[in-house]
Amino acid sequence: MAERNAFVCGYPIKHSRSPVIHGYWLKQYGIAGSYRAIEVTPGDFPEFLAGMARQGLVGGNITLPHKQAALDLVDEADAPARKIGAVNTVWLEGGRLRGTNTDWLGFAASMDASAPGWDRAGKAVILGAGGAARGILYALASRGMTGTTLVNRTVARASALAEAFAPTVGRACGWDELPAALAGADLVINTTSVGMDGGAEAMVDLDPVAAGAIVSDIVYVPLETPLLREARIRDLRIVDGLGMLLHQAAPGFERWFGVRPQVTDSLRQAVLDDLVRAS
Numbered sequence: 001m002a003e004r005n006a007f008v009c010g011y012p013i014k015h016s017r018s019p020v021i022h023g024y025w026l027k028q029y030g031i032a033g034s035y036r037a038i039e040v041t042p043g044d045f046p047e048f049l050a051g052m053a054r055q056g057l058v059g060g061n062i063t064l065p066h067k068q069a070a071l072d073l074v075d076e077a078d079a080p081a082r083k084i085g086a087v088n089t090v091w092l093e094g095g096r097l098r099g100t101n102t103d104w105l106g107f108a109a110s111m112d113a114s115a116p117g118w119d120r121a122g123k124a125v126i127l128g129a130g131g132a133a134r135g136i137l138y139a140l141a142s143r144g145m146t147g148t149t150l151v152n153r154t155v156a157r158a159s160a161l162a163e164a165f166a167p168t169v170g171r172a173c174g175w176d177e178l179p180a181a182l183a184g185a186d187l188v189i190n191t192t193s194v195g196m197d198g199g200a201e202a203m204v205d206l207d208p209v210a211a212g213a214i215v216s217d218i219v220y221v222p223l224e225t226p227l228l229r230e231a232r233i234r235d236l237r238i239v240d241g242l243g244m245l246l247h248q249a250a251p252g253f254e255r256w257f258g259v260r261p262q263v264t265d266s267l268r269q270a271v272l273d274d275l276v277r278a279s
């Protein structure tokens, strides 16, 4: 088989860990292929996608700020991508550019691996109502979960998402109602960028949550966010954001290179080492 070349494209792109993940798998499975980071400005993005075949690229990942634009630019976006409103994985098939979104699969797989039974939560609370929240909600919907509470700084955004994802979301409210929303919660998921880069002290008081609750954060820099630190101190079950990053990469790799890769502890360590080197 001819060497297959894939990419991750964003603007800026230097923070992407995807080349480490896919490079690790290419080596591990002895595949003659490449995966490289390509910086593309929003203005150049349509032309970049249209020129993939000409550049010898079979597919790739799309990251910020192009995920929403990609939805309109691919020839065919599948149902998850359309519902989430973003494409993070593309590939050429029969001369057509196809797109999907694997963030929701990555989240569900990471939760399955680290907190099995998470999808049987009786009272789930999601913090945030941006693009990332849509992916998480799609994952919850795929497991038939209903009645989740969505808490967001901008209430109107949470309400709009609640409407789009009913009955997965049962209630939308503002940050001021967070303590009440958390009362008795057994699953708490942060989808906001709050807590990134070590920032402020814990933004969330986890006192009201149920004993043994699962607390998950999609942020992975730092790996232990203020929310997860709060959770650890209270002896709650923790799922960090790195698992989602690793698991969302697997379906794309399989599409481009034909091998379903495994998410292992040594892959996780390779990415952690890279994060330390970059810090």
Ligand code: ATR
Residues within 6 Å of the ligand: 127, 128, 129, 130, 131, 132, 133, 152, 153, 154, 155, 157, 191, 192, 193, 194
């Ligand atoms: P993403 O695609 O990563 O979800 P986004 O669409 O910009 O990014 O959404 C960011 C989320 O983090 C939103 O829910 C945002 O709240 P608003 O809708 O009120 O803007 C939330 N967020 C970002 N900074 C925040 C802060 N300092 N405090 C509370 N919420 C914050």
